[in-house]
Amino acid sequence: MRKIGIITLNGYYNYGNRLQNYALQKILQDLGYDVETILHFIEKPHITVVDKEPYFNKVMRNLGEIKELKNKIIYKINLKKLNHYRDKRILVFKDFTKKHIKETDFYINKNCIPIDFEKKYDYFIAGSDQIWNPLYNFHTDVEPAIEYLTFAPHEKRLSYAASFGISEIPLKFQSRVINGLNGMKSILVREEAGARLVKELTNRDAYVVLDPTMLLTKEQWLEIALEHEYKPNEEYLLTYFLGKKTKETQQFIKELAKKNNLEVVHLEDVKYKNLYTASPSHFIDYINSASLICTDSFHGTVFSIILETPFIVFKREESGPSMYSRIETLLNTFGLQERTKENINLEKIYDIDFDKTKEILSYKREESLEILKNSFL
Numbered sequence: 001m002r003k004i005g006i007i008t009l010n011g012y013y014n015y016g017n018r019l020q021n022y023a024l025q026k027i028l029q030d031l032g033y034d035v036e037t038i039l040h041f042i043e044k045p046h047i048t049v050v051d052k053e054p055y056f057n058k059v060m061r062n063l064g065e066i067k068e069l070k071n072k073i074i075y076k077i078n079l080k081k082l083n084h085y086r087d088k089r090i091l092v093f094k095d096f097t098k099k100h101i102k103e104t105d106f107y108i109n110k111n112c113i114p115i116d117f118e119k120k121y122d123y124f125i126a127g128s129d130q131i132w133n134p135l136y137n138f139h140t141d142v143e144p145a146i147e148y149l150t151f152a153p154h155e156k157r158l159s160y161a162a163s164f165g166i167s168e169i170p171l172k173f174q175s176r177v178i179n180g181l182n183g184m185k186s187i188l189v190r191e192e193a194g195a196r197l198v199k200e201l202t203n204r205d206a207y208v209v210l211d212p213t214m215l216l217t218k219e220q221w222l223e224i225a226l227e228h229e230y231k232p233n234e235e236y237l238l239t240y241f242l243g244k245k246t247k248e249t250q251q252f253i254k255e256l257a258k259k260n261n262l263e264v265v266h267l268e269d270v271k272y273k274n275l276y277t278a279s280p281s282h283f284i285d286y287i288n289s290a291s292l293i294c295t296d297s298f299h300g301t302v303f304s305i306i307l308e309t310p311f312i313v314f315k316r317e318e319s320g321p322s323m324y325s326r327i328e329t330l331l332n333t334f335g336l337q338e339r340t341k342e343n344i345n346l347e348k349i350y351d352i353d354f355d356k357t358k359e360i361l362s363y364k365r366e367e368s369l370e371i372l373k374n375s376f377l
Contacts, residue, residue, distance in 0.1 A: 002122040004028055006037040007149060009129050009136075010103075012093040013086075015283040016213070016299025020128045022100050022224075022280075023212035024160060028125075031373065038124075039107030040146050085273045092279045100224060108151075110144060118152040123376065126159040128190060128212050132180075133165035134173035148180025157183060158375050161190040161211050164197055167325045178202055186375035192332075193325035208329070209368040213302050214361060221306060225284040230274045237262040238290040239269075240300040243316035252341070253294050260349065262291055292349065298326050305334060305361070308354040314341045334360050 006028075008021050021037055028035045097103065108117065118124070130136070131147050144150040149157040169177050178201050181187060187206040189195050198206040237257045239245070245253075257264045266272045267286055278286065287293060287303045293311035295301060304311035313331065315324055331337050334357050338344060345351075 001032070001034045003034040003036075003120065005104075005121040005124045006035065007040060007124060007126045007146060008037060008131055010037070010039050010107075012090045012097065015280050016297065016302075017129055018093060018096060018101070018280045019283070019299065019303075020161075020212050021097075023216050024125070024128060025101060026220075027212060027215045027369070027372070033123075036102045036104055038104050040109060082270060085270060085276055089277045092277050096280045108146065110146060113144065113151050118156065121152075121156065123156050123158055124149045124152050126157075126162050126184075127188070128161035128163065130163045130165035132162050132177070132194075134169060134177060135166065145176055145180045148177075148183060150180060150183055154183055155185055158186045158188070159184060160188050160372060160375075161209050162188070162194070163190040163326060164194050165326070167193045167197075169197060169201065174201065188371060188375060191326045191329040193329070207371050209371055210364050211299075211302055211330075213299065214306060215365055215368060216306075218306055218308065221284050221303075222288065224281055225288060226279065226281040227285050227289075228275075228278050228282040230278075231282075231286065231289065232263050232265060234263050235261070235291045236265045236289075237292045237294065238265050238267060238286055240267045240287075240293065240295040240297050241314070241316075242268065243296050246317060249314060249341075256292075256294075256346070256349075259346075260292065265290070298330065301327055301330055305330075305336070305357055308352075308357075310350045310352055311339060312341055312344050312349075313339055333364065 006021070006024060008024075009017050011017055025035045025037065106114075108114070126132070126147060126149055181198055181202045181204065187198055187204060188209045189198065189206045190209070190211055192208055195206040195208050198204055237253065237260070239253060241249075253264065256262075265275065265286070267275055267278065267283070270276050284303065284307070287300070287309055288307040290309050293300060293304045293309055294314065295304070295311060296314045296316040301311060301313055303309075313327060331339060336352070336357070339352070
């Protein structure tokens with residue numbers, strides 16, 4: 001049996017990351033390949049702890065040393081509690097990975113790639129997720145460029161739904177990106193912006209394909225879904241935000257839930273600790289069971305479409321380059337541009353023609369699978 005090694009992001013905290021890895025593995029296995037994900041980089045959780053000590057010092061300076069010390073102690077205690085739940089979340093995600101994703105029992109990095117390593121696999125696939133986002137801290141000038149599979153010969157280097165995550169490549173990274181792309185046998189990307197970047201930088205054509213999560217049917221996803229013990233019995237509005245929710249967004253959601261008589265469930269917010277440790281399997285069930293989704297997440301939108309749950313997309317509050325292009329491509333593909341917060345008709349909040357989206361999804365799924373099969377030829 002021919003063997004494929006997947007190179008993707010290996011973090012244990014993001015729902016979309018874990019589920020896209022699982023989906024690509026399953027699709028390749030269904031095509032008859034022996035598949036495993038190669039551990040090459042363990043990304044730190046994206047939620048970083050901000051050191052508020054300077055702030056406390058400034059505020060408490062004139063209020064006395066005892067009060068200042070008290071607040072420092074409280075802060076440290078709260079910080080320890082937060083880290084406890086973050087650690088618990090990682091363990092939950094690792095447990096999901098152990099059950100559903102075949103990972104190597106070794107890992108490679110730019111300084112350590114085993115001799116003849118590439119001979120153990122017939123092909124390598126980079127993707128999906130933002131494996132080509134140059135702003136991630138493992139993208140350096142050091143070779144080999146693992147994210148572009150430069151450790152392997154040209155004929156073994158494929159990608160599937162690889163994403164740059166941004167619409168422009170900073171000048172200092174362009175040489176690395178160009179060299180990496182030029183060495184690929186086949187380039188399949190997730191967004192129109194990604195295909196444009198490939199064309200601009202290399203004059204090569206890249207095919208836009210569905211995110212691997214969309215290659216599996218609703219029924220296939222529900223096979224690994226689990227009901228969370230903290231899921232409410234009443235109808236609920238689910239929020240899934242990877243960026244910050246502004247006061248305006250919070251108020252909008254609060255009023256929307258009240259108007260539609262829905263309980264609000266915050267899935268990604270560490271303040272709601274019991275929900276924060278929900279597994280990827282719980283994530284699927286939460287979206288499937290919700291009456292309405294509010295999200296700024298690509299995969300939050302993807303699973304709303306797959307599981308046929310009405311949703312509203314918010315532009316993410318982010319300080320760096322925008323990553324919204326992937327959601328724009330997604331909404332345009334399914335004719336769902338009206339599901340953005342700016343365009344939504346609140347009087348028709350539940351009105352989505354899911355028969356139409358299923359038809360488009362079925363066609364695009366077959367198209368993407370055919371493109372994937374042909375990339376091996």
